[in-house]
Every structure is written in structure tokens, then in C-alpha cells.
Amino acid sequence: MSSISPAGADVTPGGKDAGPAGPPGRTSLFGISLNIRQSGIYIAFALIVVLFSVLTDGALLQPQNISNIIVQNSYILILAIGMILIIIAGHIDLSVGSVVAVTGAIAAVLMVNYGVPWPLALLLTLIAGGLIGAWQGFWIAYFGIPAFIVTLAGMLLFRALTLTVLGNQGIGPFPDPVRTLANGFTDGYLGNIGLGPLGGADLFSILVGVIAVAGMATSQWRTRSARLRYGQDVDPPALFLLKIIAGAVVVMAVVVQLARFKNLPWVLVLLAFLVLGYSLITTRAVFGRRIYAIGGNLQAAMLSGVKVKSVVFWIFVNMGVLAALAGVIFAGRLNQAGPTAGNSFELDAIAAAFIGGAAVQGGVGKVVGAITGGLIMGVINNGMSLIGAPSERVMLVKGIVLLAAVAFDVWTKRRAGSAA
Amino acid sequence: MTDDILRMRGITKTFPGVKALQDVNLSVRQGEIHAICGENGAGKSTLMKVLSGVYPHGSYEGEILFDGDPCRFATIRDSEQRGIVIIHQELALCPQLSIAENIFLGNERAARGLIDWNRTNHEAGGLLTRVGLRENPVTQVSDIGVGKQQLVEIAKALSKEVRLLILDEPTAALNDEDSAHLLDLLRGLRDEGITCVIISHKLNEVMAIADSITILRDGRTIETLDMKTDHVTEDRIISAMVGRDLENRYPPHEPKIGDEALRIEDWTVHSPTQRERKVVSGAGLTLRRGEIVGLAGLMGAGRTELAMSVFGRSYGTDISGRIYRDGKLVEIRSVRDAIDHGIAYATEDRKRYGLNLIDDIKRNVSAAQLSKLASRGWINDNEEYRVAEDFRASMNIKAPSVLSVTGKLSGGNQQKVVLSKWIFTDADVLILDEPTRGIDVGAKYEIYSIINHLADQGKAIMVISSELPELLGLCDRIYTLSAGRITGEVSRQDATQERLMQYMTKGQE
Structure with missing residues (x-):
């Protein structure tokens, strides 16, 4: 070894040093490079939608059914957004189902029993959710108890609290604005427009869709040109255009179907803002970056000056607030806060995150992935009930999908590892 | 030569890209205490792992003769059946189990699958008397100190009817009193006919206890000394340990030394697991702009602990002392504080x-x-x-x-x-812990060039390294650390490996 001593020579480029280090799982397809591990989830989602469309003779994609899928899964999707942050940081939250129940109960007591105006009651409920998150975050981050244990305890604690508040009965009905938020639709402000063979559709909804698509396209375009200015690699123009068009077609198809039914569900508007906001936080914000750093290598994050405890604390506070939001929406949808509300929601939210590509060890995951994971389960639920499958079979299929999704992730990772 | 209990001949062990052992020979006589000395990375631990079957037969070249019989150990169990027991530097006890349970772990006193607790505790009591440990056998191991845990390890070895006991740095984590007791115990075992191989950095201990010494360097046997017939001194051992010629592996560098950037005074750090033990005690050092300062010390001397405790208290408890940045007293309570004060620490791992x-x-x-x-x-x-x-x-x-x-x-x-x-x-102050560990020679040269370049930009740099030639080739000034204390400060002109090694092996006086 010591014989290779460059006596005063310049830097010797050690041949061993230049190992292949490209991102894993890339295969070249007709000159278009495709990252299977990252896009696998979207392809799977598309396949599942196609499969159930065929099995249900197109009933899956009928206007009313699309609306149902969104409204019925909205609270799980909201929980999945909070859960993905926690899972990226390498933790878990088993208590969200019980937090949904207790915050729904708090909202009901405030609005129904005490007649607190609904905006104030909503705010107080969200604060209560935040305090619940702070309670759990304290034990996890500052006391050092594993999140699994703290939130398992929370699952029991907050269910017990729900039963104490509600007794053994539901409280309702909720004020109309809350029910509208959970279950209602935007008004037809601009009247209808004829879409030829598709019949009439709400003009306002379609305009919102067009604006959303235009916004998405411009922001993608601006990101791309900024990257080009910095000399970064970007998708070739054809692929870039293809992606934009595909995204626009999907969004517009959904919006048109919704516009033909009852306009846009308010929860969809809310979800759109949440997904956009949290996607930005995870990809662009310092705070989001720290979550990935903690999950990727806790020790390295600590030694890089990341205030690990505070970050972990705040993602649990955030989870509490989102669970409270889900709690109000769920109670508003049923028009009553019940003692069994939110049962096993935590499992659906966790499954959504893992189906959506999160890694069990932490450090990996995307908000959009978790939403897609949640929608995959929503479509399976909905599609199977449309073809009249019994609930045990739905459970069976969901279990297999979860296992298959994580197995696929582990498999691609291992393949990428051994290929190097 | 017939009284050799162990002979290892022509042992060569290769890891990917590195020859850890090259044609090593070792002969140990029946009933002696045989010390193995060498720098960090000289191959001592690797050799012992070959002997005990951690590296199975076939993964190395050469042969092992135990009692004159060739041995082909596939696992540690095989070597233990022949009476060869190794006690590693990091103790392998289960802290939540009792002393007796640990002693008979994997070797339970049982009848028909059920543990005979009376026999277990009774026999454990007997073994504890033999090693001079006055503790109840049912005491949980986590409740006794490291020194006593070391004795439990030895009792465990005795329970296996050990004939050759190998101890890897047995006193590294012990205080003087416990060390003295342990060395006495080893002498007692020798008188009972148990052969010991001891790996140690503490040369005064080696001088005090060993009957013969084998010195390894760069994976080769340098020599075996007999304490009775050869005229052995610490200096002679040191020169055999380090006697390697310094090649021109370091880029030339003219330092431009400026003002003081970092000064540490009276820095004391306690171990987070054994709160009464001082890992660093009363250390003081100064780093100046444009200067590359080395920190030398053997394994366990407290180098990384010193660096990490200064870097925002990321190691240790009950830390006391003062840090001056650019001459001003500063309070650094977290890693964030340290970074904000322009201090950086690049880890050894x-x-x-x-x-x-x-x-x-x-x-x-x-x-x-x-x-x-x-x-x-x-x-x-x-x-x-x-x-x-x-x-x-x-x-x-x-x-x-x-x-x-x-x-x-x-x-x-x-x-x-x-x-x-x-x-x-x-950062203005960069602490680089083992910056070239696990890096091939060409890349090392690049790292050295980067370090020189950083110094030329006026940054104060401290390099922690186990490789003395690296420190001599790179640093303008070198501190030595031994048992948590700064034992010497040597300028580039005065530094030799022998001198550094002397300071590094200074015991706690």
C-alpha cells in the first residue's frame, strides 16, 4: 500500500474513487429515463383505477362516485399528511384515531351544547388538537420515550377522554357551515355551461380547474427554466410537456366529472391547499429539510446543529392540529360526534404513508405519495363495494396491497444496492 | 520449544484492499504472561480474532498449533472447547442479567433443560472467590463497576476451564486501583498454570507483568523479547513499535501562523455511562490561525471525547472548563452554538x-x-x-x-x-477527527492538500489521528493525550514518533 506514494506529485485520481453513484432504479426506456421506484406508486394507482373501472363497467368514474371517493376519504388523507411527516422523521403515531374522536367530541360540545359560534369553536378545537400533540411530543422529544409507546398510551387516553365527554351517546347536530365544509359543495356562482355530449357542468368549477392547471404548468415551467439557468439536468422538452399534459388531463377529467355532479366538494378545496402547502414545506422549507435529516441519520443531524427535539416536538403538534381538523370534518360529515369515531383511522393513515413510498427506517417519503397511497386504498374500498364484495375481502385485499407495496420498495432498494 | 502452548506460523489475513496481517509468527510458552504491543492498527486485535475463531479457518493463511496440534477453528465455540478464551475490550456482558447468569451464559448449569439455580449460584460464588470479587452472585451486572465487570468476565473464562486467556486492553477503562488488582489476579492465574496473552498500550504495565513481549507493526511481527534474557526497556519497545520510515506522502507546506483562535482551559469531562469517571481531566490547549495542530493519543485516551465535548457538548456529562474564541470567553451549550461560534467538527465515523x-x-x-x-x-x-x-x-x-x-x-x-x-x-476552527481513516493513499494526499489549503486561508485546524506519521507529516505542533490528560506539547521540529509515543503511554501519575 505504502508503495504508491506520490512524492510531491499532484493529486492522484485514485481509480477506485470514481464509483457509480447515480440514483437507484433508473432504467432507460426509448431514451426517456424512468425512475421506477419513485413513479411506481403512480403507475400502480393508474392500474388500480383502470382495473376497477373495467370491473365496475365504468361506475367507478361516474361523477357522483368520484365525488364520493374524495369526500369519504378526506379525513384519512388529512391524517396521512401529518403522518408522513412523522414517519419521515422515523417515528409513528398510533393515537390519531382517538384524537379524531376526542376533538370531534370537543367541537360538538362547544358548538352544540354551549352554542359557541362555529368559527371560534373550530379554532378552539384545532388548538385543543395542538395541545394534545404537544403533550405527546413532549414525552417523545424531551423525555425520550419511543413514539410507539407514547401514542399507544395516547390511543387509550384520548379514547377514554372521548367516552368521558360523550358518555355513551353521540352529540349533534352540527351547525350548517360545518356540515357544508365536511359534506357540501361550492355554489354554482357562474351558472352552467354546456359540454356537448357530457351535458351541463358548473362553469365556476371548471374555471377553478383551468386556473389550477395553468398555475401548475407555469410553476413547473419556471422551476425548469431556473434550473436550466443554473446548468442543472432537466427532463427533455418532450417529456416535460408530456408530464404537464398528463397532469392537466387527469386534473381536468376529475374537475369536469365533479362539475357535472354537484360542483367542487369543499373538502377537496381544503385538501388541495393542504397538499400544496405541505408539499412546499417538505421540499422547500428549512423545517421540512430537517425532518428528512433527522429520519435519514439522527446522529449526523444532531452533529450538524439540527435542534432535533424541537423539530420532533413540532411535527407531533402539527399532527394533533391536523387530527383535530379531520375530527371536525368527520363529525360534521356524520352530523354527530360519536364515541366510536375514528376507530382504526391511524392504521389507514399509516398504511397510506407506507403504500405511498415512505420507508420504515425513516428519511424517505413525500406528501403526494401519502395522498396517492390513501387514494389507492380509497379506490379499492369504493371499487370493491361497488362490485358487492364483502368487507372481509376488502380487508384482505388492502392487507395484501400494503405488504406488496412495502415488499416492492424493499426489493428495489436491495436491487439498487447490489447493482452498485 | 516443546513447552510452547501456542504457535501461530505465517499468519496472513487480507481484508478487501488491506493486508491486515502479513506472515505473522507468535509463540507463547506454557504458563507465561505474554504481552503483545503495537500501534493502533498494527494488527493485534486481528491476530487475536484469527486465533479465537472469530475469523474462521480458511479466511486466513498460515497455521495455528495449540499443544502441538494443528487447529482449524470455525467458530469461537471451537476455540473455547480447546480452552482458548478471549475477553474483548468492550465487555460482552448482559447488563440486565445477574453475575451468575452471565458467568454461565451459553454454558448453563442445567438438568433436562431446566436451570439448576442452586448449582449456578453456588459455583458462581466459588469462581468469584477465585478472582477476588466480593459480590453476591445474584447481583445484577449493571449494578457493579467496570473493574468488577472485568473480573466477572475472567470468572466466566475460568468457568470454561480456560488454558489460554486472551485479554484485549483489559485496563483501558479501569482506574489505578482496579488495574493493580487485575494485574495481581493475572499473576495468580499464571501460578495456577493458566497462560495469558495480554494486549496493552500501557507500557509500564507490560513491563511490570509480562514474561515476554511480541511487537507487531504494520501487520508484521517485529520481534519477540524475553524479559529475563533480553535487556528490555520502554524505549526499546517504543522504537520497535514505531520504527517505520517516514515517506514523502505529505504535500509540502509553509505555515503562516496568526492569532489565537481557540483556547481551552481546565477542560474536564465525565463519562455519560459511568458518571464518576473522568474521560478528560484538566485539559488545556490552544489553536492558532493558519496552524495545523495535531492531537495524538492511543485508543481510549479521550481524543474524540475531548473534541466532541468542546463541539457543543455533544459528548459527556458534567463538563467543566473554559473555552476562549479569538481571546473572548464564550459559552457553548449546544452544537448550534458551536457552529455559530465558527467551530466545526468532522467526525471519525x-x-x-x-x-x-x-x-x-x-x-x-x-x-x-x-x-x-x-x-x-x-x-x-x-x-x-x-x-x-x-x-x-x-x-x-x-x-x-x-x-x-x-x-x-x-x-x-x-x-x-x-x-x-x-x-x-x-467555520474558523476545524476539528478533524481521523480525517483519513479508511481512505486509500491517493485520496489521503488530496485530503492533506485540502487541510493545508484551509490553514493557508487562516483557519485554525486540529487533526486527531491514530497514525503518528500522519501527524508528523501534517502538523505544525502536536499535543499528546493519555488517560484524559494532556501529557505533552511538541513542536514540529522536536517531534519524533518515539517521543510522542513516550508521552502517549505516560500513565496517570
């Missing part, structure tokens, strides 16, 4: 503590000072890309792009990413 291996180069480079790339909490990821690209070019990081995952880079390139991360924090 970059995979565990230095990098997020599942993330890309770009995000690893920016990780310690994201605020430089962000406004109001939002990151400018195009700037981040540019910064990372600049480092990739200037540090010569060999990767297809800065979006490459760091886990797939070679050791040298990973180290360059770590250095980039700390340079990006604009």
Missing part, C-alpha cells in the same frame, strides 16, 4: 455520525448551515445546487452529479463531502 447516507451530496453539503441558503425559512434550491456544484469541482468529489446519493460514494469522496459541509459553515 462519517457513516454513522457524518452523513445522511440515503440523501444526495447537495443536501449533505448544506445540512449544517441551511440558513445561508434560505430566506424566511424557505430554501433557494438552485443556489444550493450551485454551492454543491462548486464544492464538487473545488474538492474534486468524484460523482456523476451532486444529486448522487452519498451512501454510494467511496470513503475518500464521502470525506470530501463531510469537509465541504463544514467549510460551508464558514
Whole structure:
């Protein structure tokens, strides 16, 4: 070894040093490079939608059914957004189902029993959710108890609290604005427009869709040109255009179907803002970056000056607030806060995150992935009930999908590892 | 020669890219205490792992004769059946089990699958008397100190009817009293006919207890000395340990030394697991701008602990002492504080503590000072890309792009990413812990050039290294650390390996 001593020579480029280090799982397809591990989830989602469309003779994609899928899964999707942050940081939250129940109960007591105006009651409920998150975050981050244990305890604690508040009965009905938020639709402000063979559709909804698509396209375009200015690699123009068009077609198809039914569900508007906001936080914000750093290598994050405890604390506070939001929406949808509300929601939210590509060890995951994971389960639920499958079979299929999704992730990772 | 209990002949052990042992010979006589000495990385522990079957037969070349019979151990169990027992530096006890349970772990006193507790505790009591440990056998191991735990390990070895006992750095974590007791015990065992092989850095101990000494260097046997017939002194051992010629592996460098950048006074750190034990005690040192200062010390001397405790108290409890930055007394309570005061620490274990291996180069480079790339909490990821690209070019990081995952880079390139991360924090004081560990020779030269370059920019640099030639080749001044104390300060002109080794092996007086 010591014989290779460059006596005063310049830097010797050690041949061993230049190992292949490209991102894993890339295969070249007709000159278009495709990252299977990252896009696998979207392809799977598309396949599942196609499969159930065929099995249900197109009933899956009928206007009313699309609306149902969104409204019925909205609270799980909201929980999945909070859960993905926690899972990226390498933790878990088993208590969200019980937090949904207790915050729904708090909202009901405030609005129904005490007649607190609904905006104030909503705010107080969200604060209560935040305090619940702070309670759990304290034990996890500052006391050092594993999140699994703290939130398992929370699952029991907050269910017990729900039963104490509600007794053994539901409280309702909720004020109309809350029910509208959970279950209602935007008004037809601009009247209808004829879409030829598709019949009439709400003009306002379609305009919102067009604006959303235009916004998405411009922001993608601006990101791309900024990257080009910095000399970064970007998708070739054809692929870039293809992606934009595909995204626009999907969004517009959904919006048109919704516009033909009852306009846009308010929860969809809310979800759109949440997904956009949290996607930005995870990809662009310092705070989001720290979550990935903690999950990727806790020790390295600590030694890089990341205030690990505070970050972990705040993602649990955030989870509490989102669970409270889900709690109000769920109670508003049923028009009553019940003692069994939110049962096993935590499992659906966790499954959504893992189906959506999160890694069990932490450090990996995307908000959009978790939403897609949640929608995959929503479509399976909905599609199977449309073809009249019994609930045990739905459970069976969901279990297999979860296992298959994580197995696929582990498999691609291992393949990428051994290929190097 | 018939009284040799053990003969190892022509042992060669290769790891990918490294020859850890090369044609090593070792002969140990029946009933003696045989010491093995050598620098960190000389191959001592590897040799013992070959002997005890941790590295199975077939993974090395050469032969082992025990009692004159050739041995082919496939596992540790095979070697233990012949009466060869190794006690590692990191004790292998289960802290939540009792002393007796630990002694008979894997070797339970049982009848028909059920443990005979009376026999277990009774026999354990007998073994404890033999090693001079007055503790109840049912006491939980976590409730006794490290010194006593060491004795439990020996009792465990005795329970297996040990004939050759191997101890790897048995006194590294012990205080003087416990060390003395342990050495007495070893003498007693020798008188009972048990042969001991002891690996130790503490030369005074070796001189006091060994009957013969084998010295390893760079994976080769240098010589075996008989304490009775050869005229053995500590100096002679040291020169055999370090006697390696310094080749021209270091880029030339003219230091331009400026003002004091960092001064530590009376720095004392206690171990987080054994709160009464001082890992660093009363240490003081000064770093100046433009100067590369070395910190030498043997394994367990407290080098990393000293560095990490200064770096925002990221190691240790009950830390006391003063830190001066540019002559001003500062209070550094967290890693964030340290970074804000312009101090950086590049870890010795970059995979565990230095990098997020599942993330890309770009995000690893920016990780310690994201605020430089962000406004109001939002990151400018195009700037981040540019910064990372600049480092990739200037540090010569060999990767297809800065979006490459760091886990797939070679050791040298990973180290360059770590250095980039700390340079990006604009630190004035850089503490580099084993900056070239696990890096091939060509990349080492690059790292040395980077370090010189940083010093020329007026940064104060401290290099911690186990390789003395590296310190001699790179540093303008070298501190030595032994048992948590600064035992010497040597300038470049006066530094020799022998001298450093002398200071590094100074006991606690």
C-alpha cells in the first residue's frame, strides 16, 4: 500500500474513487429515463383505477362516485399528511384515531351544547388538537420515550377522554357551515355551461380547474427554466410537456366529472391547499429539510446543529392540529360526534404513508405519495363495494396491497444496492 | 520449544484492499504472561480474532498449533472447547442479567433443560472467590463497576476451564486501583498454570507483568523479547513499535501562523455511562490561525471525547472548563452554538455520525448551515445546487452529479463531502477527527492538500489521528493525550514518533 506514494506529485485520481453513484432504479426506456421506484406508486394507482373501472363497467368514474371517493376519504388523507411527516422523521403515531374522536367530541360540545359560534369553536378545537400533540411530543422529544409507546398510551387516553365527554351517546347536530365544509359543495356562482355530449357542468368549477392547471404548468415551467439557468439536468422538452399534459388531463377529467355532479366538494378545496402547502414545506422549507435529516441519520443531524427535539416536538403538534381538523370534518360529515369515531383511522393513515413510498427506517417519503397511497386504498374500498364484495375481502385485499407495496420498495432498494 | 502452548506460523489475513496481517509468527510458552504491543492498527486485535475463531479457518493463511496440534477453528465455540478464551475490550456482558447468569451464559448449569439455580449460584460464588470479587452472585451486572465487570468476565473464562486467556486492553477503562488488582489476579492465574496473552498500550504495565513481549507493526511481527534474557526497556519497545520510515506522502507546506483562535482551559469531562469517571481531566490547549495542530493519543485516551465535548457538548456529562474564541470567553451549550461560534467538527465515523447516507451530496453539503441558503425559512434550491456544484469541482468529489446519493460514494469522496459541509459553515476552527481513516493513499494526499489549503486561508485546524506519521507529516505542533490528560506539547521540529509515543503511554501519575 505504502508503495504508491506520490512524492510531491499532484493529486492522484485514485481509480477506485470514481464509483457509480447515480440514483437507484433508473432504467432507460426509448431514451426517456424512468425512475421506477419513485413513479411506481403512480403507475400502480393508474392500474388500480383502470382495473376497477373495467370491473365496475365504468361506475367507478361516474361523477357522483368520484365525488364520493374524495369526500369519504378526506379525513384519512388529512391524517396521512401529518403522518408522513412523522414517519419521515422515523417515528409513528398510533393515537390519531382517538384524537379524531376526542376533538370531534370537543367541537360538538362547544358548538352544540354551549352554542359557541362555529368559527371560534373550530379554532378552539384545532388548538385543543395542538395541545394534545404537544403533550405527546413532549414525552417523545424531551423525555425520550419511543413514539410507539407514547401514542399507544395516547390511543387509550384520548379514547377514554372521548367516552368521558360523550358518555355513551353521540352529540349533534352540527351547525350548517360545518356540515357544508365536511359534506357540501361550492355554489354554482357562474351558472352552467354546456359540454356537448357530457351535458351541463358548473362553469365556476371548471374555471377553478383551468386556473389550477395553468398555475401548475407555469410553476413547473419556471422551476425548469431556473434550473436550466443554473446548468442543472432537466427532463427533455418532450417529456416535460408530456408530464404537464398528463397532469392537466387527469386534473381536468376529475374537475369536469365533479362539475357535472354537484360542483367542487369543499373538502377537496381544503385538501388541495393542504397538499400544496405541505408539499412546499417538505421540499422547500428549512423545517421540512430537517425532518428528512433527522429520519435519514439522527446522529449526523444532531452533529450538524439540527435542534432535533424541537423539530420532533413540532411535527407531533402539527399532527394533533391536523387530527383535530379531520375530527371536525368527520363529525360534521356524520352530523354527530360519536364515541366510536375514528376507530382504526391511524392504521389507514399509516398504511397510506407506507403504500405511498415512505420507508420504515425513516428519511424517505413525500406528501403526494401519502395522498396517492390513501387514494389507492380509497379506490379499492369504493371499487370493491361497488362490485358487492364483502368487507372481509376488502380487508384482505388492502392487507395484501400494503405488504406488496412495502415488499416492492424493499426489493428495489436491495436491487439498487447490489447493482452498485 | 516443546513447552510452547501456542504457535501461530505465517499468519496472513487480507481484508478487501488491506493486508491486515502479513506472515505473522507468535509463540507463547506454557504458563507465561505474554504481552503483545503495537500501534493502533498494527494488527493485534486481528491476530487475536484469527486465533479465537472469530475469523474462521480458511479466511486466513498460515497455521495455528495449540499443544502441538494443528487447529482449524470455525467458530469461537471451537476455540473455547480447546480452552482458548478471549475477553474483548468492550465487555460482552448482559447488563440486565445477574453475575451468575452471565458467568454461565451459553454454558448453563442445567438438568433436562431446566436451570439448576442452586448449582449456578453456588459455583458462581466459588469462581468469584477465585478472582477476588466480593459480590453476591445474584447481583445484577449493571449494578457493579467496570473493574468488577472485568473480573466477572475472567470468572466466566475460568468457568470454561480456560488454558489460554486472551485479554484485549483489559485496563483501558479501569482506574489505578482496579488495574493493580487485575494485574495481581493475572499473576495468580499464571501460578495456577493458566497462560495469558495480554494486549496493552500501557507500557509500564507490560513491563511490570509480562514474561515476554511480541511487537507487531504494520501487520508484521517485529520481534519477540524475553524479559529475563533480553535487556528490555520502554524505549526499546517504543522504537520497535514505531520504527517505520517516514515517506514523502505529505504535500509540502509553509505555515503562516496568526492569532489565537481557540483556547481551552481546565477542560474536564465525565463519562455519560459511568458518571464518576473522568474521560478528560484538566485539559488545556490552544489553536492558532493558519496552524495545523495535531492531537495524538492511543485508543481510549479521550481524543474524540475531548473534541466532541468542546463541539457543543455533544459528548459527556458534567463538563467543566473554559473555552476562549479569538481571546473572548464564550459559552457553548449546544452544537448550534458551536457552529455559530465558527467551530466545526468532522467526525471519525462519517457513516454513522457524518452523513445522511440515503440523501444526495447537495443536501449533505448544506445540512449544517441551511440558513445561508434560505430566506424566511424557505430554501433557494438552485443556489444550493450551485454551492454543491462548486464544492464538487473545488474538492474534486468524484460523482456523476451532486444529486448522487452519498451512501454510494467511496470513503475518500464521502470525506470530501463531510469537509465541504463544514467549510460551508464558514467555520474558523476545524476539528478533524481521523480525517483519513479508511481512505486509500491517493485520496489521503488530496485530503492533506485540502487541510493545508484551509490553514493557508487562516483557519485554525486540529487533526486527531491514530497514525503518528500522519501527524508528523501534517502538523505544525502536536499535543499528546493519555488517560484524559494532556501529557505533552511538541513542536514540529522536536517531534519524533518515539517521543510522542513516550508521552502517549505516560500513565496517570
